[in-house]
Amino acid sequence: MDTKDAVMFIEVIRVGGVAGLTKRAQIDTDAIADEASVREWRQLVEQARPLLVSQPNVQSSSTRERDTFVWTVSVDDTTCQLGDSSITGPLRDLAQRTLREGRRP
Structure with missing residues (x-):
C-alpha cells in the first residue's frame, strides 16, 4: 500500500492551562x-511530520511552566510531547485542527 493511500490515525492530548484540564481528540x-x-488531513500530516519526528519529548513535571499546556501529538506509531511554546507551525496547525474537528474518545 502506498503511504499516500494509507489510513492514518491521529490523536492529540492537551493537558494544563489555568484550570489544568485535559482535552483529547482523534481522527x-x-x-x-x-x-x-482525507487529502487535506494527509497534506497537513506530511507538513507536520518533520517536526513530529524531530521534537524531543519533554518531561512534563520538569519543563512545564505554570498555566501552560503540554501537548502530546501522535500520528500512527510516532508520538511527541511538547510544551506549549515548542509546538509551532504545521505541527500546531495539525494539533489544533484535530482538537477542533476530531472525535472525542
Missing part, C-alpha cells in the same frame, strides 16, 4: 467519507 482517516477531506 481516523478511514472513517472520513469525503476524499477531499
Whole structure:
C-alpha cells in the first residue's frame, strides 16, 4: 500500500492551562467519507511530520511552566510531547485542527 493511500490515525492530548484540564481528540482517516477531506488531513500530516519526528519529548513535571499546556501529538506509531511554546507551525496547525474537528474518545 502506498503511504499516500494509507489510513492514518491521529490523536492529540492537551493537558494544563489555568484550570489544568485535559482535552483529547482523534481522527481516523478511514472513517472520513469525503476524499477531499482525507487529502487535506494527509497534506497537513506530511507538513507536520518533520517536526513530529524531530521534537524531543519533554518531561512534563520538569519543563512545564505554570498555566501552560503540554501537548502530546501522535500520528500512527510516532508520538511527541511538547510544551506549549515548542509546538509551532504545521505541527500546531495539525494539533489544533484535530482538537477542533476530531472525535472525542
